[in-house]
Amino acid sequence: xxxELLMMRIDDDNYDEFRDPLKALCAGxxxxxxxxxxxxxxxxxxxxxxVDALMESGFLGALIPEEFDGAxxxxxxxxxxxxxxxxxxxxxGAAIGQMYLSDILVRHGSDAQKQKYLGxxxxxEVRFLASAVTxxxxxxxxxxxxxxxxxxxxxxxxxxxxxxxxxxLNSDLMLLLARTSTGTPENPTAGLTAFxxxxxxxxxxxxxxxxxxSMNNDGASDLVLDGLELPLDAVxxxxxxxxxxxxxxxxLECILYAACATGDSAFFSERAITYANERVVFGxxxxxxxxxxxxxxxxxxxxxxxKLIASKAAAVYDSGKQPGPLASMAKHMACEAAWQMADAxxxxxxxxxxxxxxxxxxxxxxxxxxxxxxxxxTALLTDIAVNDLGMPQSI
Amino acid sequence: MSEQSVEFALGEDxxxxxxxxxxxxxxxxxxxxxxxxxxxxxxxxxxxxxxxxTKTGFLSALIPGKYGGLGLPVRGGAAILEAIxxxxxxxxxxxxxxxTMGTILRHGSDAQKDKYLPxxxxxxLRLQAFGVTEPTTGSDTTQLKTRADKxxxxxxxxxxxxxxxxxGHSDLMLLLARTTPADQVEKRxxxxxxxxxxxxxxxxxxxxxxxxxxxxxHNTTEIFFDDVFIPEDSLVGQEGRGFRxxxxxxxxxxxxxxxxxxxxxxxxxxxxxxFANEHKRFGRPMSATQSxxxxxxxxxxxxxxxDLMVRKTAAMFDAGMKCGAEANMSKILSxxxxxxxxxxxxxxxxxxxxxxxxxxxxxWREARTARNSPISPNMVLNFIxxxxxxxxxxx
Numbered sequence: 001x002x003x004e005l006l007m008m009r010i011d012d013d014n015y016d017e018f019r020d021p022l023k024a025l026c027a028g029x030x031x032x033x034x035x036x037x038x039x040x041x042x043x044x045x046x047x048x049x050x051v052d053a054l055m056e057s058g059f060l061g062a063l064i065p066e067e068f069d070g071a072x073x074x075x076x077x078x079x080x081x082x083x084x085x086x087x088x089x090x091x092x093g094a095a096i097g098q099m100y101l102s103d104i105l106v107r108h109g110s111d112a113q114k115q116k117y118l119g120x121x122x123x124x125e126v127r128f129l130a131s132a133v134t135x136x137x138x139x140x141x142x143x144x145x146x147x148x149x150x151x152x153x154x155x156x157x158x159x160x161x162x163x164x165x166x167x168x169l170n171s172d173l174m175l176l177l178a179r180t181s182t183g184t185p186e187n188p189t190a191g192l193t194a195f196x197x198x199x200x201x202x203x204x205x206x207x208x209x210x211x212x213x214s215m216n217n218d219g220a221s222d223l224v225l226d227g228l229e230l231p232l233d234a235v236x237x238x239x240x241x242x243x244x245x246x247x248x249x250x251x252l253e254c255i256l257y258a259a260c261a262t263g264d265s266a267f268f269s270e271r272a273i274t275y276a277n278e279r280v281v282f283g284x285x286x287x288x289x290x291x292x293x294x295x296x297x298x299x300x301x302x303x304x305x306x307k308l309i310a311s312k313a314a315a316v317y318d319s320g321k322q323p324g325p326l327a328s329m330a331k332h333m334a335c336e337a338a339w340q341m342a343d344a345x346x347x348x349x350x351x352x353x354x355x356x357x358x359x360x361x362x363x364x365x366x367x368x369x370x371x372x373x374x375x376x377x378t379a380l381l382t383d384i385a386v387n388d389l390g391m392p393q394s395i
Numbered sequence: 396m397s398e399q400s401v402e403f404a405l406g407e408d409x410x411x412x413x414x415x416x417x418x419x420x421x422x423x424x425x426x427x428x429x430x431x432x433x434x435x436x437x438x439x440x441x442x443x444x445x446x447x448x449t450k451t452g453f454l455s456a457l458i459p460g461k462y463g464g465l466g467l468p469v470r471g472g473a474a475i476l477e478a479i480x481x482x483x484x485x486x487x488x489x490x491x492x493x494x495t496m497g498t499i500l501r502h503g504s505d506a507q508k509d510k511y512l513p514x515x516x517x518x519x520l521r522l523q524a525f526g527v528t529e530p531t532t533g534s535d536t537t538q539l540k541t542r543a544d545k546x547x548x549x550x551x552x553x554x555x556x557x558x559x560x561x562x563g564h565s566d567l568m569l570l571l572a573r574t575t576p577a578d579q580v581e582k583r584x585x586x587x588x589x590x591x592x593x594x595x596x597x598x599x600x601x602x603x604x605x606x607x608x609x610x611x612x613h614n615t616t617e618i619f620f621d622d623v624f625i626p627e628d629s630l631v632g633q634e635g636r637g638f639r640x641x642x643x644x645x646x647x648x649x650x651x652x653x654x655x656x657x658x659x660x661x662x663x664x665x666x667x668x669x670f671a672n673e674h675k676r677f678g679r680p681m682s683a684t685q686s687x688x689x690x691x692x693x694x695x696x697x698x699x700x701x702d703l704m705v706r707k708t709a710a711m712f713d714a715g716m717k718c719g720a721e722a723n724m725s726k727i728l729s730x731x732x733x734x735x736x737x738x739x740x741x742x743x744x745x746x747x748x749x750x751x752x753x754x755x756x757x758x759w760r761e762a763r764t765a766r767n768s769p770i771s772p773n774m775v776l777n778f779i780x781x782x783x784x785x786x787x788x789x790x
Contacts, residue, residue: 005408010707011400273784287786290773296786297779301724308703309696312405329696378689385692389668391682394689 008315010308018059018077019084025053026088031359034089034217038362043211046170046219051095054085055124060098065106068118075252075314079259086263087270089359091366093218094167096260097129100252101175104194104245108237113196117173129171130199132162132223133246140379141395142177142243143188147225149178149195156180156195156235158206158228164373167219169209174199175249177242178225192242195234202228216365251327254375255317258310258327258334264367265303265338268345271360272296276348286348295344302337309333325388328380335371342367403710409467409474412453416475419447420482425754428485428612432757436606440564440614445489448479449518454492457647459500462508463516469647470709473654480658481665483754485761487613488561490655491523494648495569498589502632502640507591511567523565524594526556526618527641534774536571537583537638541620543572543590549627550574550590552602552620562604562616568592571641574634589637590629600624611760646712646722648769653705653722653729656765659758660698660729663736666755667691667743681743690739697732704728720783723775730766737762 029050037045054060062078064070078099085092102121105113120126137144147160158178168174174197181191203209206228212220237245273296276287286292313330316323323330342364346353353360371377378395385391407413423444431439448454456472458464465471472493479486496515499507499522514520532538541554552572562568568591575586594602601621609615632640668691671682681687705725711718737759741748748755766772780786 006405007402008405008703008706009400009402010710014400269784273786277786285787287780288789290776290789293780293786293789294773294776297776297784298727300779300784301727301775304724305697305700305704305728308707309700312703315405329699332693333696333700378685381689381692381696384696385682385688389664389691389695391668391672391688391691392680394683394685 006315006319008312010311012307015077015080018080021057022059022081022084023088025057026085026090028053029088029090031089031357031362034091034359034362035356038217041211042213043169045211045217046167047094047217048170050090051127051170054092054095055098055127058124060095060124061122063099064102064118064122068106068114068122070118070122074318075255076311076318079255079310079314082256082259083263083266086260087266089267089363091217091363092260093366094170095129096256097131097167097171098124098127100249100256101128101131101173103252104175104236104249105196107248108194108241108245109196110233112233113236117196121173126173127171128173128175129167130165130173131175131177131249132165132168132197133177134164135160135162140376140382142192142246143183145177145179145192147176147178149180149193149230151180151232154232155229156232158195158225158230160225162223162225164212164220165209165223166221168199168221168223169203169211170219171199173197174202175236177246180239189243191240192246193239194236194242194245195230196236197228197230197234202230205229216362216369218369248322250375251323252317254327254331254380255310255313255323257370257374258306258313258330261331261334261338261367261370262303262307262310264363264370265299265306265334265341267363268338268341268360268367269296269300269303271358272341272345272348275352292348295347296341299337299341299344302333302340306330306333306337325384328375328383331375332377332380332384335367335377338367339371401707401710401714401716403470403706405706409471412456412471412475413478415451416453416478417482419451420479420484422447423484425483425752425757428483428754428757429752432612432751436608436614437563439612440561441485441488442564444484446518448486448489452516454489454518455516457493458496458512458516462512464512468709468713469650470706470713473651473705473709476651477654477658477661480655481661482658483662483758485612486655487611487761488564489523490651491525491561491565492521494644494651495522495525497644497647498569498631498640499591501643502589503591504628506628507631511591515567520567521561521565522567522569523561524559524568526559526562526568526570526592528556528558530555530557534771536641537587538577539571539573539587541570541572543574543588543625545574546624549625549629552590552592552597552623552625554620556618556620558607558615559618560613560615562594562614562618563606564614566594568594568597569631571637574637580635584638586635587638588634589631589640590625591631592625592629597623597625611757611764613764645770646708646718649722649726650705650708650712650718652765652769653701653708653725656729656733656762657698657702657705659762659765660694660701660733660736662758663733663740663755663762664691664695664698667736667740670747671743687739687743690735690742694732694735694739697728697735701725701728701732720779723770723778726770727772727775730772733762734766
């Protein structure tokens with residue numbers, strides 16, 4: 001329970017150069033844009049125009065090091081970018097992968113992979129938005145993964161199926177986790193290997209995808225891998241080390257999704273306060289009622305706390321260390337707080353919360369889903385309990 | 396909601412002080428505190444513990460060096476108090492020595508500072524009592540009814556105070572009393588003055604202290620003033636400005652007591668994890684059960700979050716920034732987090748924790764009290780709703 005004496009700086013208000021242009025960009029994609037997408041069939045809901053605008057803005061290359069033509073900014077700044085997007089009517093889910101999936105290439109990719117992709121990803125010319133991990137029988141537990149990649153001559157042949165792969169059908173590249181050998185009793189997640197998949201090629205031969213019609217517009221799809229051939233240089237890092245790489249990536253993912261959640265919280269609190277101050281019932285604004293005011297105030301306090309733990313996780317990451325369970329804590333606290341604020345906002349709006357034109361119910365659905373994915377409550381609390389507090393595996 | 400930039404240390408700051416505290420606390424095991432609880436209220440003061448702490452100089456941590464104190468920032472005091480509570484001891488009987496003097500330091504005359512601060516620093520004089528609350532005024536402090544009427548050479552005090560901790564064991568008391576009747580002032584907060592009362596003299600002049608038998612051993616009392624004369628030089632600062640002076644000190648107080656609460660949380664978690672890892676139920680450690688494990692992990696995440704808010708508040712206070720919102724948020728976050736820790740610890744220990752020889756039940760009672768005192772969580776939510784979020788005053 002100890003960590004080194006790292007200094008942490010709180011300077012939330014000093015980043016207008018990032019926030020202002022992002023707010024302006026997001027203003028071009030108001031609630032009506034997102035509602036119209038939700039009215040479409042599942043395979044046509046992707047917010048292409050929004051993602052195009054974000055790709056062009058250059059913000060998504062924040063974390064890619066300068067030597068690969070990225071902005072080389074801190075995770076703290078990346079978090080501020082996502083927080084700002086989510087504080088508006090927008091949702092960064094369709095584009096967030098661009099911000100962090102390439103970290104696996106930075107850390108473990110070959111020189112050729114880095115040279116070929118990182119600059120193009122930083123520039124937004126190549127989209128790296130999807131990671132295929134989950135299967136029917138694997139969620140938090142990746143050991144039972146059955147999708148296999150068999151080395152046959154000078155290719156890997158992949159067979160299996162992946163589920164809930166966000167943005168797979170709208171991405172140029174996809175991170176794929178597949179089994180190249182069986183795990184051991186001591187290490188059941190050994191033998192998983194990370195691959196970089198060129199989606200345009202794959203979808204022509206060996207892979208098919210089907211959009212999932214789900215409660216929120218997360219661009220999820222099911223993928224069937226039927227004899228998909230991947231060149232040997234599609235392997236990222238060492239064969240069999242995929243799980244370790246994925247765990248590293250998950251920490252980054254947690255801190256970034258924590259930022260999305262605190263952004264959502266800002267959206268909800270602003271809407272809730274504005275509405276509570278304006279809406280008159282029993283002859284006065286409903287904000288006068290502690291039954292309305294206290295849940296908003298309480299959730300606000302939780303959100304402020306969550307922002308601090310998320311900043312701490314980012315500060316540890318930016319100091320060059322692995323935040324480990326601290327990242328889990330950041331996501332857990334941020335999502336719980338966002339859910340509290342979402343619910344307070346929902347209650348404050350009464351019947352109008354159900355009306356789609358207010359966007360409360362859409363963001364509220366998003367906030368609930370974010371508690372579960374990526375990295376749900378069970379996985380997060382288990383990480384904290386086992387890896388920080390020294391308790392045994394419960395699962 | 397804007398804030399300037401502020402920086403603070405993460406992890407075990409002030410390690411040398413924490414170690415020294417732990418050494419002192421070793422001599423005061425649970426049995427010492429249990430013994431005191433079995434004494435009548437008048438005999439339950441932890442005199443030996445307070446003497447031992449006084450010798451270390453820690454109780455004068457915040458007194459400037461030129462008056463013989465350690466001259467630490469508020470964060471230093473906070474780390475000391477946290478360590479005391481994390482060790483299973485309680486600083487409640489003496490923590491006021493640390494912060495009540497702040498009012499003298501900031502608003503007292505040079506003569507008062509020279510007369511009292513060196514002796515307080517040495518532990519020759521105890522300034523442990525803070526007389527604010529009255530039977531009919533709780534959170535609504537400006538309604539206080541105790542009067543200080545100007546007479547030749549001083550003031551005469553009439554009225555009653557309640558829940559004044561440690562009054563029976565203190566030489567000095569900081570007293571809040573009305574010097575101008577409420578109907579003759581522009582604002583209710585005006586016309587109230589702060590006095591530094593020499594209790595040894597006051598007891599000879601009509602001040603009567605009656606111990607209250609309470610759920611926790613905070614040596615709390617009722618005080619009756621029947622025409623008690625106090626000399627003119629008891630007045631701190633300007634007459635009629637006392638409410639302001641007290642408010643000034645409250646943010647430091649909230650920061651410090653929140654640190655004690657965090658310390659209690661650490662105590663609960665350490666004990667609970669050890670117990671849950673060592674005791675088997677249904678053939679495996681209790682901690683392998685998710686209802687146990689996730690409750691602990693959740694409480695820990697809350698505690699780590701609250702800890703950051705306390706650090707932020709201290710850093711802001713020490714930098715001379717306005718930190719009312721943060722101090723309030725620290726109070727509510729630490730109170731809720733520590734209570735979550737207390738509940739899970741008591742549940743895990745079961746009857747072993749309810750046994751009077753166990754510190755779990757004693758600390759559990761302390762943890763509950765900390766949620767109400769020294770400020771009601773409702774007042775915190777009022778403050779946040781009104782002053783931070785711009786909602787109307789609801790009370």
